[in-house]
Amino acid sequence: MNPREGRHLSFPFRIGPSGRTEQVMSQEEHVRDELVQLLLTSPGERLFLPQFGGGARRLVFEGVNEATQSVTRSMLTNAISRWLGHRLALQALTVDVHEETIDIEIKYRLPGSEESRVVSFQRGLSDDNR
Secondary structure (H helix, E strand, O other): OOOOOOEEEOOOOEEOOOEEEEEEHHHHHHHHHHHHHHHHHHOOOOOOOOOOOOOOOHHHOOOOOOHHHHHHHHHHHHHHHHOOOOOEEEEEEEEEEEEOOEEEEEEEEEEOOEEEEEEEEEEEOOOOOO
């Protein structure tokens, strides 16, 4: 079976209307889900994989300055390279931290593809996913 085809567990993990686990049908969706999962997982959050995570959620509570943004960009780039380097080629990563929100945009491509994909998300103090 071609690894780009088939079913992959969705993220976040959930039960669908059929009573079975929800699944995504493409490698592209699966990689996007893995990327979001990596960035929003805090290092130390997974008991059996304590180094896993990008730690983006905690950034909302850090002091906002250029150094924070630079360190954050480096931390996220390293996490993506370490945990998803075999799944995607990172092309660009931007981090904008504001008073109560953090905006992250990641541009990447899948191996064997020349098409770039972009994942953007924003997290804030009002989000329940701290």
